[in-house]
Each structure stands twice: as structure tokens, then as C-alpha cells.
Amino acid sequence: MGIDCGSEATGYGVIESDGVEHRLVATGAIRTSPKRPFESRLAEIAAGLRRVIAEFHPESAAVEEVFHAVNVKTALKLAHVRGVALLAVAEAGVELAEYSPLEVKTSVVGYGRAEKHQVQDMVRSLLRLPERVESPDASDALAIAICHATHEATHRRLATT
């Protein structure tokens, strides 16, 4: 399971994978209204993630590291959401992995500075979907899940050779 944290939309993507072939299981985004108090939005995100975890029982979950280069205020808001996401994962007893945005893009597109739409195209292609996943948050979450599945498989291969 990949989780793309955001206070307005937190994307999730659940895949089945052997590290080479990936299959989409579920994807979507938990949207919260900017008009609601921030703590209520955190509660909605937590509830949404718990629901997805309870339904699909992922083996492991991956999130991106906080990228604080953009804007401190945005990064701090994101870190609150990320705290709630890590909590949901930890409380469900699901193993957690973290990747930098660069690792995710490199793993999925083969190029760390890839644009949003390139990530969406590669996610579509790698999951052999008839069309792009429309929501960029859902698509990013799938990219994180694919990155994690690929890394895990590499680790397993290295461990057995």
C-alpha cells in the first residue's frame, strides 16, 4: 500500500506485486474540506486510512519522506497528516517503509525529475490500466506502492543470492 499524504487529499493505492509485475487492487483519495477545522480533517484522514487498511490488509505500507524544500508552512501541515498516517499504519501492525520523492520517481519513471503527468503515465503503463488514474494523489500513492514493491523484491533477491 502506498500513501500520498496531503491535508486536502490523501491518496492511497493498494497493489499486488512480485516486484516485477504489479496489479491494481484499489486506489482513491481521502478528500477533506478546507472549511472544516484542521483536527476534524485529521480525524477524517485517519478514519479513511484505517478503513482501507482494514479492507485490504496490506503486508506493508510506504510513504514519502517529508519534502520541506517548498514552503515551511505547507511542510508543517503535511507533517501533521503524515503523523496521523504513520499512526494508522503502526496501530494496524503494518510494516512501514519510507522513500524520498526522488527514489519514487526514479523507481517508477527511471528519472528523478520526472513531471507529474509522466508519473501518471508510467503508473498506468506499469499497472496495465486502460487509462490514467485521474486523481494525481491516487496515482502518486500507486507510484509509492510500486516503488516499495520493486525495492522489496530487490532486497529479497539480494538476500537469497
Add this chain to the structure above:
Amino acid sequence: MGIDCGSEATGYGVIESDGVEHRLVATGAIRTSPKRPFESRLAEIAAGLRRVIAEFHPESAAVEEVFHAVNVKTALKLAHVRGVALLAVAEAGVELAEYSPLEVKTSVVGYGRAEKHQVQDMVRSLLRLPERVESPDASDALAIAICHATHEATHRRLATT
């Protein structure tokens, strides 16, 4: 209830107050080991706060706004903990209030640049305790609670005149 968020120690302080006279109900700090994975520490903090809220049913809870002047990395870590604290408060249906560190110090010591030990002394004095609350995290949480109680009472007085 006041909550002083921190990844190593999250202080809490529960008081009874009419806005002028304050009485200590409970205080302490939830300590987590830096050796444990961060997400497990978040889970410990959430469990600790939920326990305190369930035991004392606070009418409202107050936290400090994130102070990001110090160090971005520290502020981002703190924001994760704060996300978890806000979640615990929201999920318990407890009303949330936020104050800047300046407001808390001004409210408790009457001086925004007060030193840690001055806050500890004033908390002791305002709660008429025989001695200082040893843990600065617990004492800071009580200061936040006192600040909130004082502000709430002022608002109520203004509303009825």
C-alpha cells in the same frame, strides 16, 4: 487539559479552573524511547493521550502552535506528534484551542520572553503546589492549560457583559 507536544516527551496537565483559581487534577509526561521506530513512538503518544482523556474527560484541550523558528527538522518531527495529539483530541470529541508560545508565557508569567524556570515557578505558584512540577514537559502542559482557562474565562466574562 494542556498538551505540550514532543517526540521524546509529551507533557499533559489537567486542571480545574474558574479562570482565576486553578487546581491541579493530574499531570505527567508520556516518554518514548528514541531507539524505537518513530511510528511506534507516535502510537505510544496517542495511547497515552487517549488514556488521560478517557480518565479525566477534559472539557477542552489546548496545545501550542508549532514554533518553527528553531530548526526545520525538529519542527517537522514535532508537527507529526502534534498531528497525533490533535487526532486524539478530535476523536474524543474534546474542543481544541491553540495558543502561541508567547501567549502562554504572557498569560502565565506576564512576560512573553520568560525563561523555562520562571514558567515552572509561576505554574507552582498559580496551582499553589508545595513544590515545582519537576518535569518541564508536564509543567509546560500545565502552563498551556492555565493559559487556556484564563482566556476562556475572559471570553465568557466579555460575552455576558
